Amino acid sequence: MRHAETIREFVVTEFLPDVSAGELEMDLDLLESGIVDSLGLLKVIAWLEERYDVVAENEDLTPERFRSIASIAEFLEQANRSPSEAE
Amino acid sequence: MRTYSLVEAFLRHARERPLAPALVWREEELGYGDLLRRADSVRARLKAMDAPSNEPVCLLAAKSPEAVAMVLACLMERRAFLIPSLDLGARALRGLIDLSGCRAVLTPEGTPRNRVPAGAGGAVPPLPEDTSFMLTTSGSTGMPKVVPLSAGAVDRFTRWAGGRFDLGPGSRVLSYAPLHFDLCLLDVWATLAHGGCVVLADPGLAARGDYLLDLVARWEVSTVQAVPMFYRLVAEAADTKRQSLPGVRHAILTGDSVPGPLQRRIPDLLPNARLYNVYGCTETNDSLIHEIESEDGLGAPFPLGSPLPGVTVAVVDSEGRPFRGSGIGELWVRTPFQTLGYLGRANDRTVFADDPGSGGRNSGPFFRTGDLVRRDETGRITLEGRGDFHVKVRGVRVNTQEVEHVLLHHPDVVEAVVLARRDLVAGRLLHLVVRRTPGSELNSLVLRRHCAARLPRAALPSTVRITDDALPRTSTGKPDRERIARVYFEPDRPNEQGEQT
Structure with missing residues (x-):
């Protein structure tokens, strides 16, 4: 969960600019609450690819993986681990 | 029993009780006698304008005793008058003046000449018989439309309102809406027809809760009619000052839905008031009324209530067929207070329609409100939205x-x-x-x-x-x-x- 703080910063800056980061719970459902819609999701993924240099395969892109800050952080952990293990 | 028209009733009060207060404006009371004198001096100015008496005139004046006198002068002269918003752009105002054929434009005495728009140049269009007030729609979808009301329609309305809300001698009625709003037919004109006193809220201070609270309290206002925002502003100011308004007996809410939190605050703010939700449009005037009971579902929409005397309502399906029983449809309304159609528009059959049941229009057209309503098994009608x-x-x-x-x-x-x-x-x-x-x-x-x-x-x-x-x-x-x-x-x-x- 080491990236969770950074992800939360990004989500708040991008989608909730008038909210302080601490107010957004790590496990709040971002899709259900309407904070991130399908277009917003594309933004999040583009940012993840750019910031963490991960490549998201199409099969990774189920909304389920991006429901909350916590689940995005988890996705990132796995995505980072797999390529380095392959090297 | 003889019934008096709005203007006859006003004249009677001015004759019999000239010292009784007719208006409150900026700390001062103005009696019925004084108001009549001001209306007479406006009549003299009107005559000097050399506009034929069968022609309509455009009144441009912010809410003030002078503006009230200008309307009374037209009523006394039986002259049709257009009363547009002062916030209209020059182009929209020009369009309204031309459309209604107002070759004369009347402003308060002393208005600089360059601030008075020119009158209409063309011919005067045929006005419906007996036209008095010409109100306008908001124009949120383009050019405002002119809504001519006959003197008879206005008289029928002021008669109903005066009895329903105790607007007689001794009453004080707040006028919150600007003077060109249809709401003024109740708070200003029905009050003056019944001998009450109109407390004019200063339009420049209309968003100041502390000013409004003080106005209602100091002048012991007994009847209030306003949009929910007014009650919210006043409730906030009253909370700060730990004050309530026990003098208000009738409080009418119009024009919006009432937020639940506000509804809960009103009984503390107005402990002695009967509360009403009134539904109406500029075209039809007030049409349905519901007296709000404390047990009314908080948060749920208020019922629109019962038709006013003489009002017919129909709930119409998407095929234009009225139906009985429960369901959702468009609300169509016919009132004794309504216009017969917009001015200068032959093609508004989409808005003013024949009786959806009989297909006739002997008792006047129905107005299609555009509001979707739900009628439940008990016949109760609530607003679904537009x-x-x-x-x-x-x-x-x-x-x-x-x-x-x-x-x-x-x-x-x-x-x-x-x-x-x-x-x-x-x-x-x-x-x-x-x-x-x-x-x-x-x-x-x-x-x-x-x-x-x-x-x-x-x-x-x-x-x-x-x-x-x-x-x-x-x-x-x-x-x-x-x-x-x-x-x-x-x-x-x-x-x-x-x-x-």
């Missing part, structure tokens, strides 16, 4: 007004407007602007949670803007959606709200 507030968002039919209602139930929300705007990618998206209560720390996360808990996914707004400023409104007090779109969102994409399909 037909033209339905939009499709990601393929789902969403009523933007319903979203606004949900937002208005949040205790920190003062005003809420939801715009449906075209989006290149998503088709159409909802954008929300909310004005929060002063000092509240309401933010978009709180609002999104509030919506998510109460609305389907498709109805959740894509963008949320929160402001401490009052939202722009049209001259008749409705949210000005076009200006809101311009101010809060990019100016290059048109607002899709009013688009009908």
